[in-house]
Amino acid sequence: xxxxxxxxxxxxxxxxxxxxxxxxxxxxxxxxxxxxxxxxxxxxxxxxxxxxxxxxxxxxxxxxxxxxxxxxxxxxxxxxxxxxxxxxxxxxxxxxxxxxxxxxxxxxxxxxxxxxxxxxxxxxxxxxxxxxxxxxxxxxxxxxxxxxxxxxxxxxxxxxxxxxxxxxxxxxxxxxxxxxxxxxxxxxxxxxxxxxxxxxxxxxxxxxxxxxxxxxxxxxxxxxxxxxxxxxxxxxxxxxxxxxxxxxxxxxxxxxxxxxxxxxxxxxxxxxxxxxxxxxxxxxxxxxxxxxxxxxxxxxxxxxxxxxxxxxxxxxxxxxxxxxxxxxxxxxxxxxxxxxxxxxxxxxxxxxxxxxxxxxxxxxxxxxxxxxxxxxxxxxxxxxxxxxxxxxxxxxxxxxxxxxxxxxxxxxxxxxxxxxxxxxxxxxxxxxxxxxxxxxxxxxxxxxxxxxxxxxxxxxxxxxxxxxxxxxxxxxxxxxxxxxxxxxxxxxxxxxxxxxxxxxxxxxxxxxxxxxxxxxxxxxxxxxxxxxxxxxxxxxx
Amino acid sequence: xxxxxxxxxxxxxxxxxxxxxxxxxxxxxxxxxxxxxxxxxxxxxxxxxxxxxxxxxxxxxxxxxxxxxxxxxxxxxxxxxxxxxxxxxxxxxxxxxxxxxxxxxxxxxxxxxxxxxxxxxxxxxxxxxxxxxxxxxxxxxxxxxxxxxxxxxxxxxxxxxxxxxxxxxxxxxxxxxxxxxxxxxxxxxxxxxxxxxxxxxxxxxxxxxxxxxxxxxxxxxxxxxxxxxxxxxxxxxxxxxxxxxxxxxxxxxxxxxxxxxxxxxxxxxxxxxxxxxxxxxxxxxxxxx
Numbered sequence: 133x134x135x136x137x138x139x140x141x142x143x144x145x146x147x148x149x150x151x152x153x154x155x156x157x158x159x160x161x162x163x164x165x166x167x168x169x170x171x172x173x174x175x176x177x178x179x180x181x182x183x184x185x186x187x188x189x190x191x192x193x194x195x196x197x198x199x200x201x202x203x204x205x206x207x208x209x210x211x212x213x214x215x216x217x218x219x220x221x222x223x224x225x226x227x228x229x230x231x232x233x234x235x236x237x238x239x240x241x242x243x244x245x246x247x248x249x250x251x252x253x254x255x256x257x258x259x260x261x262x263x264x265x266x267x268x269x270x271x272x273x274x275x276x277x278x279x280x281x282x283x284x285x286x287x288x289x290x291x292x293x294x295x296x297x298x299x300x301x302x303x304x305x306x307x308x309x310x311x312x313x314x315x316x317x318x319x320x321x322x323x324x325x326x327x328x329x330x331x332x333x334x335x336x337x338x339x340x341x342x343x344x345x346x347x348x349x350x351x352x353x354x355x356x357x358x359x360x361x362x363x364x365x366x367x368x369x370x371x372x373x374x375x376x377x378x379x380x381x382x383x384x385x386x387x388x389x390x391x392x393x394x395x396x397x398x399x400x401x402x403x404x405x406x407x408x409x410x411x412x413x414x415x416x417x418x419x420x421x422x423x424x425x426x427x428x429x430x431x432x433x434x435x436x437x438x439x440x441x442x443x444x445x446x447x448x449x450x451x452x453x454x455x456x457x458x459x460x461x462x463x464x465x466x467x468x469x470x471x472x473x474x475x476x477x478x479x480x481x482x483x484x485x486x487x488x489x490x491x492x493x494x495x496x497x498x499x500x501x502x503x504x505x506x507x508x509x510x511x512x513x514x515x516x517x518x519x520x521x522x523x524x525x526x527x528x529x530x531x532x533x534x535x536x537x538x539x540x541x542x543x544x545x546x547x548x549x550x551x552x553x554x555x556x557x558x559x560x561x562x563x564x565x566x567x568x569x570x571x572x573x574x575x576x577x578x579x580x581x582x583x584x585x586x587x588x589x590x591x592x593x594x595x596x597x598x599x600x601x602x603x604x605x606x607x608x609x610x611x612x613x614x615x616x617x618x619x620x621x622x623x624x625x626x627x628x629x630x631x632x633x634x635x636x637x638x639x640x641x642x643x644x645x646x647x648x649x650x651x652x653x654x655x656x657x658x659x660x661x662x663x664x665x666x667x668x669x670x671x672x673x
Numbered sequence: 674x675x676x677x678x679x680x681x682x683x684x685x686x687x688x689x690x691x692x693x694x695x696x697x698x699x700x701x702x703x704x705x706x707x708x709x710x711x712x713x714x715x716x717x718x719x720x721x722x723x724x725x726x727x728x729x730x731x732x733x734x735x736x737x738x739x740x741x742x743x744x745x746x747x748x749x750x751x752x753x754x755x756x757x758x759x760x761x762x763x764x765x766x767x768x769x770x771x772x773x774x775x776x777x778x779x780x781x782x783x784x785x786x787x788x789x790x791x792x793x794x795x796x797x798x799x800x801x802x803x804x805x806x807x808x809x810x811x812x813x814x815x816x817x818x819x820x821x822x823x824x825x826x827x828x829x830x831x832x833x834x835x836x837x838x839x840x841x842x843x844x845x846x847x848x849x850x851x852x853x854x855x856x857x858x859x860x861x862x863x864x865x866x867x868x869x870x871x872x873x874x875x876x877x878x879x880x881x882x883x884x885x886x887x888x889x890x891x892x893x894x895x896x897x898x899x900x901x902x903x904x905x906x907x908x909x910x911x912x913x914x915x916x917x918x919x920x921x922x923x924x925x926x927x928x929x930x931x932x933x934x935x936x937x938x939x940x941x942x943x944x945x946x947x948x949x950x951x952x953x954x955x956x957x958x959x960x961x962x
Contacts, residue, residue: 166923169761177714250723255714258721320762320770321915355913358829539708539928546715561719570718577725578718 157344158666163353173296189296190310197651197659216284230314237277241269242300312343344665397560410549426627428476450631492528501530508535695941759927775916782839790847798855825911888955
């Protein structure tokens with residue numbers, strides 16, 4: 133065979149294989165806000181890496197973002213032991229990683245061992261650290277494995293929603309994946325190209341191999357204005373998380389492209405610094421430690437107005453630590469604190485505060501004035517702070533807003549405690565109380581209003597500690613729910629956090645995309661990326 | 674020969690010292706800035722105590738800036754620039770990927786800035802007090818007043834090439850300096866003599882306007898480069914260009930010592946080296962003339 137024939141044959145082979153692997157679903161383009169820090173699924177601790185892991189990883193089971201139910205993926209079934217320490221999986225057979233390496237129980241064992249390796253400090257692994265001792269994996273057969281933890285773990289199976297299985301044998305290590313796409317090209321600061329995994333195991337109802345899309349291009353785009361501009365120009369196909377301001381613009385300029393999936397899990401919240409070692413005047417700390425003062429502030433803030441004006445109606449007044457989006461864990465007996473200026477003044481009067489010439493004074497004659505730190509450059513929070521200023525001025529309180537860049541803000545609230553009140557939004561990545569332990573236990577670092585307490589300083593914090601430990605050690609969902617309902621109730625009454633609003637899950641989706649089903653859990657739009665297509669024909673086949 | 678060597682050695686020593694001091698000052702500023710050593714991951718409620726402690730300890734080596742700088746310089750001697758903690762990538766790799774983007778931006782910016790500035794200034798060497806002068810001055814003043822970030826935003830919205838922004842930042846300075854320099858040269862005796870002798874306009878311009886003022890032109894080039902580097906930061910940030918300007922911004926926001934010391938070193942080195950090169954060329958031109 134001469135060289136010309138060889139070249140010709142190679143070209144034919146290239147085109148045939150390319151055509152065979154292409155699905156005709158097109159290329160999906162959207163943006164990541166910054167570069168992913170890692171492609172190693174065990175070490176993921178930032179949002180972009182988490183998004184890449186979501187798209188490329190193969191998981192034993194997944195939480196359906198729409199139904200909020202666990203669904204089998206690489207594991208066809210699983211069983212949690214009665215003592216809550218062991219989980220056994222039956223795995224799908226005949227699967228291969230993106231590079232062709234066969235998948236077996238050894239890969240699950242390898243992933244679990246890496247995940248629990250203390251020297252790696254895996255954030256995903258932290259969810260499984262229930263007690264001292266080693267995690268034991270037992271490969272019972274190539275398609276059967278059991279994992280035993282040193283102590284019981286509540287909602288053990290749900291934690292596997294974050295565990296992407298790695299190959300124990302592939303020379304490509306973490307770049308060999310079981311998800312619908314694999315990373316084929318990455319230019320730091322510019323883009324990430326994900327190609328369709330030819331060995332992806334899932335098929336649609338007609339037996340057609342998924343994913344429908346041929347590739348995904350993730351452009352690294354830190355500037356949200358630019359991202360929206362590019363969407364409106366048709367250069368990208370979706371924006372997963374849209375601000376309310378942009379949402380209105382999308383609705384105006386491209387009717388039908390904006391999607392409001394309803395209220396999210398994420399609250400915007402304010403808290404007062406109650407830390408004894410903080411360098412704030414003692415009389416101010418006394419205000420902040422008063423339940424009446426905190427509840428009065430909660431009542432004095434018109435949260436419906438915040439939702440209406442700042443979020444243009446795309447948010448709702450928050451009830452408490454959980455939003456109604458968490459269908460199982462939300463305490464439905466709670467209702468939002470009503471906006472009641474007179475009620476707020478009555479509560480303040482009980483603590484000796486008095487309104488004089490439009491200004492509020494405490495019983496020792498100190499003018500009630502405090503500062504509120506928040507993240508600089510976050511337009512939404514700056515607007516919320518302005519509205520809070522106006523609302524509090526109605527009851528004679530002067531609020532000074534101090535926007536800080538994020539590292540300075542975190543330094544103040546976690547190290548120096550040099551602040552009076554803070555406005556921040558929390559992102560809840562998972563349902564229920566599991567990720568809330570570090571917030572509600574009085575000894576925890578993230579117990580923001582008064583962290584790292586040696587002993588609970590108040591009776592209600594001691595009660596929350598007890599209830600949180602009870603729910604974490606119980607394997608009965610009913611008992612857990614009862615305990616956590618009570619925690620929500622106490623948090624609502626004591627108001628260590630003043631919950632303002634829960635924003636809606638807003639996204640912008642090009643009309644060219646098919647099968648997108650926006651949900652309220654992240655990722656909002658592409659949680660079912662293997663079924664999304666840019667071709668109507670492919671999607672409807 | 675000997676004086677030339679001494680001159681070169683002096684310049685090399687100066688470049689080295691200024692770069693070292695510049696790098697250290699950048700470190701000191703980052704170390705003293707509020708929020709140093711704080712990692713936003715500490716705020717993640719999902720992390721365990723151990724992981725959080727490990728995150729805090731990861732910044733321990735950066736707390737003593739003298740020790741950090743010495744260790745970094747030792748690494749540099751072996752070709753190691755360290756790993757950026759905020760981006761979790763080797764600094765060398767980050768620079769290799771991003772430097773070409775900035776170099777291209779600067780090259781186009783300098784070309785556009787000089788083309789416009791010099792192009793507008795040349796006719797003013799020969800004519801005065803006309804509408805053209807008024808228009809050219811107003812045009813240059815307009816761009817002198819607009820911040821680079823605003824220009825970048827405008828160019829982003831109109832989908833125009835971002836390199837033009839750098840050019841428009843440089844152009845007013847080049848225009849004003851070139852106009853003054855050309856006018857001053859036009860009044861020099863040798864130019865008047867050349868004109869009186871009936872030499873062609875192009876010849877007078879090339880040999881009697883430009884050549885004698887070569888040191889000044891070179892100095893202007895050095896200033897333009899510094900200006901272009903300063904403009905590259907807002908332009909790359911606003912237009913999302915993955916160059917070292919954007920990297921510098923991210924490094925500053927994350928208090929990333931490894932990146933900051935490298936980037937300051939590069940910018941200082943580029944500026945000081947250009948300045949030295951200009952001085953040496955100026956010296957060479959002076960001797961030749």
